[in-house]
Amino acid sequence: MSAINRPVPKRQLIHECMQDLRRIVKALENYSRSVERNFGLTGPQLWALWELGHTGPQTLKALAARMHLDPSTMVGVVDRLESKGMMVRNQDPTDRRRLSLTLTAKAEALLHSAPHPAQGHLLAGLQRLDRSRVALLNEALHTIVRVLGAEGLEAPFFFSGK
Amino acid sequence: MSAINRPVPKRQLIHECMQDLRRIVKALENYSRSVERNFGLTGPQLWALWELGHTGPQTLKALAARMHLDPSTMVGVVDRLESKGMMVRNQDPTDRRRLSLTLTAKAEALLHSAPHPAQGHLLAGLQRLDRSRVALLNEALHTIVRVLGAEGLEAPFFFSGK
DNA sequence: TTAAAATGGTTTGTATTGCAAATTATTAGT
DNA sequence: ACTAATAATTTGCAATACAAACCATTTTAA
The missing domain is CATH 1.10.10.10 (Winged helix-like DNA-binding domain superfamily/Winged helix DNA-binding domain)
Structure with a gap:
């Protein structure tokens, strides 16, 4: 979508990932709440x-x-x-x-x-994407899970400055 | 990683996306909790x-x-x-x-x-990935946001069978 | 076989997030 | 001057979430 003259720095990309993740989490929460209001669950x-x-x-x-x-x-x-x-x-x-x-x-x-009550909107949206795009998404999410998983969910937790 | 003789059906991919998303949300929650225990925030x-x-x-x-x-x-x-x-x-x-x-x-x-207290682990993991991989992730997350955003956060909410 | 340990579920206690609806203080508009 | 509208707050309510203590029921070991 964008010309790749000067590539976006990694730092920036990471930052965007974080923001997107927060947005996604929030959106899922909100959806969950709307289901609650309308469905009682x-x-x-x-x-x-x-x-x-x-x-x-x-x-x-x-x-x-x-x-x-x-x-x-x-x-x-x-x-x-x-x-x-x-x-x-x-x-x-x-x-x-x-x-x-x-x-x-x-x-x-x-x-x-x-079929997927908790994430109805997302599900519907995904279904409208073509297969290759979903496959890419899938791959990306696996990466995130792996990254998170590698660090361990129990999270020995660290906080060192960068 | 896998031979593409018979491609994984889209349905399956979507299913995996959902599961991964849930896992991610949960992992972030857990991390958040571990920070709370160790940091009081x-x-x-x-x-x-x-x-x-x-x-x-x-x-x-x-x-x-x-x-x-x-x-x-x-x-x-x-x-x-x-x-x-x-x-x-x-x-x-x-x-x-x-x-x-x-x-x-x-x-x-x-x-x-x-720098990114709420998602320290993920951040650290992302920093270890090479730039192209992060770029891909970024792209994928944008897609999810768009998909969610397109449906609207206010979520008129629908529940039709598929 | 009987006493001790482990297991599955529960209760109790506490904290936080989260919203809706009503309330107060202050500012802006008419 | 009187009436909106606005910003923050309070109150009331419910759900999630965990830890720690607590039963009942196995299982293990002595």
């Missing part, structure tokens, strides 16, 4: 449903792990989903400590009509 | 500092707008930052309704040693 709640819909019944701990949440946090999410008639806690007969979280028909129906 | 708080550090003194409303937050939310963030000695509320002499939020020396020092 928050982002994490929808994500939980979606996850369960794809893995099948799960134990609470497993689901929490998948979502990188603390079990104690998960309890609250499950509580709210159960009270909304989207999920059921079943006792695992072989191990009575464990739950088997399963979706209700209502939730299944919802997921069926909304 | 949350993500939004650091972001606010950083923003102010780049724009100079701002009115509360303006800062809120920049961060896509409600002013009433911003008040809380500023409260906490002020009580941590990172920010000062100054009255604007020309318009006594307005504040002029300014960083303290302490905050300036912190920002100096941490």
